[in-house]
Amino acid sequence: MKEKLRRLMNYITTITTGTLIACIFWGGISILTMGSSLTEANINFLMLPEILSVGIFCGLITELAFYSKREPKKKTFWIWIAVHYIAVTIVVLICGYFYHWYCWNVGNxxxxxxxxxxxxxxxxxxxxxxxxxxxxxxxxxxxQYHSKHKKEGDSQ
Incomplete structure (x- = not known):
């Protein structure tokens, strides 16, 4: 249980960091295309827990998808990756829409x-x-363990 929780926290941290980097990237592009100054830009405080919630939701999906009792075979691994990416992207699209990160159109x-x-x-x-x-x-x-025990076996 401790290992699962550690792994989940690692996923949440990594996904949240990646999402934060993506938000910084797209926010910077939006600010610059509007002709505003990056140094005068402000973000909505609610965006911080929104970013964290995306990390938590996607971290939970990752933990459930990849760490079941059995590991996927090498042959089906890439299918697992594709299905996982689709599930994660659906969560990101739903959250992003409700958090008003984008408008609903094909390009966005x-x-x-x-x-x-x-x-x-x-x-x-x-x-x-x-x-x-x-x-x-x-x-x-x-x-190191094997070489230590091999030396002990040789001396007997």
């Missing part, structure tokens, strides 16, 4: 889907990198 929906793909890629990369570091550390510890 496409921009939201592409933004969701960017945050998805950001999260996927960071989690892959983190898991790779953990796996390398575990392999190093196993190697």
């Amino acid at each position: 929906v496409i921009a939201m889907c592409l933004t969701s793909a960017g945050v998805y890629g950001f999260t996927f990369f960071l989690n892959y990198y983190r898991n790779k570091i953990i796996a390398n550390a575990m392999n190093e510890k196993l190697e």
Whole structure:
């Protein structure tokens, strides 16, 4: 249970950070295209809990999708990824619409889907990198353990 909670908090943190970066990017573009100054721009305070809620919802979906009792086979892994991306993007579209992050038209929906793909890629990369570091550390510890026990076996 502790491991699941730690993993969930990691997803929420990574997704929220990616969403915040996306909001900064699109907010900056909006401000600049309106001819306003970035230094004089203000954000609505409610946007902060909105960004966090998107991170929480998407983190929960990720935990439920990828950490069931059985791991998807290599063959179906990419199908899992596609279905997961669609589920996450639907949550982002629904939340974004109700939070007034975009207006409902084809161009804005496409921009939201592409933004969701960017945050998805950001999260996927960071989690892959983190898991790779953990796996390398575990392999190093196993190697140390085996070489230590091999030396002990040789001396007997």
